[in-house]
Amino acid sequence: HRKMVFYFTSSVVDPPVTLFMGRDKYENEDLIKWGWPEDVWFHVDKVSSAHVYLRLNEDQTIESIPKTLIEDAAQLVKQNSIEGCKMNDVDVVYTMWSNLHKTDSMEVGQIGFHSNKAVKKVRVAKKDNATINRLNKTKVEKEVDFRAER
Numbered sequence: 240h241r242k243m244v245f246y247f248t249s250s251v252v253d254p255p256v257t258l259f260m261g262r263d264k265y266e267n268e269d270l271i272k273w274g275w276p277e278d279v280w281f282h283v284d285k286v287s288s289a290h291v292y293l294r295l296n297e298d299q300t301i302e303s304i305p306k307t308l309i310e311d312a313a314q315l316v317k318q319n320s321i322e323g324c325k326m327n328d329v330d331v332v333y334t335m336w337s338n339l340h341k342t343d344s345m346e347v348g349q350i351g352f353h354s355n356k357a358v359k360k361v362r363v364a365k366k367d368n369a370t371i372n373r374l375n376k377t378k379v380e381k382e383v384d385f386r387a388e389r
Contacts, residue, residue: 244381247315249374257294258291258293261289267348272341281313284331286322289319291319293308313331313361313363314366329362
């Protein structure tokens with residue numbers, strides 16, 4: 240159950256928070272499977288992209304995430320999308336991990352939602368190099384045993 244996961248530190252909030260993403264669609268599957276209830280999932284809408292997660296603190300809700308932090312996660316997910324990174328004005332969707340719906344008939348990396356109402360959307364006008372560079376400087380690749388983490 241050991242997989243490679245990328246970790247990034249966002250310092251736009253205090254204390255800083257960790258954003259993490261799977262290296263490829265197979266790691267994404269494990270992140271879907273072994274997520275925590277307090278994880279928020281980010282993805283570029285309608286095109287394939289990385290799955291980026293933000294783990295909330297106990298006192299946080301999806302509504303209380305600061306806008307600057309949502310922008311960091313959205314920039315990261317856009318940058319890690321083969322199509323999305325070349326596009327302007329992309330929508331990034333985000334929702335709680337518990338709202339992700341995976342069935343056996345779906346392809347690897349494919350995902351649905353239990354409730355579309357619980358999915359939020361943020362528009363990313365264009366790539367922000369300063370944000371991407373700041374996040375990439377903090378990038379760490381770690382081998383993770385998802386089952387042990389849970």
